[in-house]
Amino acid sequence: MVHFVGAGPGAVDLITVRGMRLLSQADVIIYAGSLVNPQLLSYAKKGCEIHNSAAMTLEETFAVMQEAEREGKTTVRLHTGDPSLYGAIREQIELLEEAGISSDVTPGVSSFCAAASALQAEYTLPGISQSVIITRLAGRTPVPEREKIESLSAHGATMVIFLSAGMLPELRRRLLEGGCREDTPAAIVYKASWPEEQVVRGRVGDLPEMARRHGIERTALILVGEFLDGKRERSKLYDPAFGHGYREAKQ
Missing domain, CATH: 3.30.950.10 (Tetrapyrrole methylase, C-terminal domain)
Structure with a gap:
């Protein structure tokens, strides 16, 4: 299994609880070293195999995932921020699908x-x-x-x-x-x-x-x-004169 995980924007404590749990369980971590805070790797368990993808091609990254799958290992592909924004995850997922390797995506704080x-x-x-x-x-x-x-x-x-x-x-x-x-x-x-x-x-x-x-x-x-x-109109959401399904308007 390959888990694509959003590392968050940088601060170590802004990764999601799910992302932190997956990092701590991974046998292999491939992280985007040019942007991901390396302190996040402190969540990795002892003996975890760690790769910095900054100097790797798509094919080299996929080869690591494929080898981990052959050995029955769990891989975390750690991307900066949220993987859905400039993460280039779709091309990786397509290679995994072609190889019959399951994957999922854990969002992150962009x-x-x-x-x-x-x-x-x-x-x-x-x-x-x-x-x-x-x-x-x-x-x-x-x-x-x-x-x-x-x-x-x-x-x-x-x-x-x-x-x-x-x-x-x-x-x-x-x-x-x-x-x-x-x-x-x-x-x-x-x-x-x-x-x-x-x-x-x-x-x-x-x-x-x-x-x-x-x-x-x-x-x-x-x-x-x-x-x-900072100039704005007042929001209707908390305006006493604005009623909705949870609150009656106050005159």
Whole structure:
């Protein structure tokens, strides 16, 4: 059996209880060493076989899983954040399915959730934004034409931009072309939930300088949107004049 496990955003205690249990039971752990906090490996049992996938190809990773299966061992494939976001798990699962090897997925806390916590922000604010766009800037790996930053930023929704901290001049240009203003609120969150976490607040027009000033080149999320200003309407959920199935409206 192969368990794909979300390691969470970085802090050791932000892995799920299920994820921690699977780590402690695994005979083999393959972890994404470039992003996963290595302290999570302290949950591994004595004698567990551990592989860092940062220098491994898909085929090499699959070979380790296949060998473990032949030996009747349980494998945990430990991915950063939540495996459903930029985790490249689907191609691994397809190889396992072709080989008749069972697998399952344990979700994790994504870094975009940890970034909001670091900012004490709410992505969806009444009257400001009710949609969150999670995306990245095209780099060595392209994005579909219809998902260019310019097109997405035109919606005015909250944006969480992964894998783009090293291309901020280009990101700024595309955000502005799409309709963002120079003074649209923006933030950079470096290594959300790690001990070395940094939070930098500013404006879209200043994004490259914000990163340069703090020495941030990678492992950071870029957040864009009016939600960062904190101005909002009051939520109807707890408004005394708003009734629903659990509470009558109070005049």
